[in-house]
Amino acid sequence: MRVLVTRAEPNATRTAMKLxxxxxxxxxxxxxxxxRAAGTAASALQNTSGPIAVTSAEALRVLCEIAPADRSWMSRVLYAVGPATAKAATELGFHTVFTGEGNAASLAERIVADVSARNRQAAPSHLLYLAGTPRTEGFxxxxxxxxxxxxxxxCYRMTAVVPDLATQQLSLITQSPQAVLCYSSExxxxxxxxxxxxxxxxxxAQALFCCMSDTVASTLPPRFRSHARIASTTSETELLTLLSG
Structure with missing residues (x-):
């Protein structure tokens, strides 16, 4: 099956390999x-001391751009949105990583539960959220x-890329995708x-739209929504299983 991947690099290449x-x-x-704005992240890390939260591996790519000599924050607790991001955090060098269930809201609920379990005695003076824009407000x-x-x-901003018309023609008409992977409403x-x-x-019109969530599927116009499948959890593994479901 020909599958359209519109993710930013390097994620697009990784997804292509899996396909x-x-x-x-x-x-x-x-x-x-x-x-990316590594300087902004470095400043925020220097001026805080509590746990760190990331809802995308892109935030970790920002941290990779900070000079190794300035990485004392590796010893801080890091909350990662899902297993893939947690793995990336561990590979980067974080010692203590807690993992959410794959979406921003569930990660926030994990943090709230941890704070409540400690009766707030160990609540951070500030939780540092390394965020991107645009983003949802769930977390x-x-x-x-x-x-x-x-x-x-x-510390990072996702900007639109509009391929030239020749590239659009090749990817959308000449190769005519039979399925589209939809990771976000954006x-x-x-x-x-x-x-x-x-x-x-x-x-x-005839393509299968594989959507990460109900929210993503709701962004599709009616003519495409009837061809949509929705992952049972917000993970790429579940999303890719829709291609054979």
Whole structure:
């Protein structure tokens, strides 16, 4: 099956490798890229001392750009959104990593539960959230409701990439994807706003849309929503199983 991958690099290449191992033909068309601010992250880490939370591995790529001599924060507790991000944190050098269930809100609930279990005696003066933009409000809403103080450091920004028309033609018409991996509502919007798809709305009419969540699926227009499948959990492993479900 030809599968369209619109993730930013290096995630797009990693997903493409998994698809090939499954016997699929990836069609890689990144529609976003990360603009990182390592200096902003370094400053926030220097001025805080409590646990760190990340809801994307992209935040860890920002940390990779900080000079090794300035990495005393590796000894701090890190809360990672899911297993893949937790693995990346461990490989980077964090000693104590706690893992959420794959989405930002569940990670926040894990943090709230840990603080409650300690009767708030060990509650951090500030939880440092290494965040990106744009992002959903789920993590911050849960943390705020629980009254846990948090410092939000926006250390990377995902910006749109619009491939030239020749690349769009090759990826969307000539190779004609039979399935589309939909990781976020933002990625769906970027795809559907491509100039070629605005002109050729029928191009993906028969494609299967594999969505990470109900929220992502709800972003699809009705003509595509009838061809959508939704992962049972917010993990790439579950998302990819939809291709053979």
């Amino acid at each position: 090939r191992e499954m016997g699929h033909e990836p069609v890689v068309l990144p529609l976003s890229q990360a603009i 911050e809403a849960v943390i705020a409701k629980a009254g846990i103080p948090v410092e939000i450091c926006e 990625s769906v919007r970027r795809l559907l706003q491509l100039p070629l798809l605005c002109e050729r709305q029928e191009a993906l």
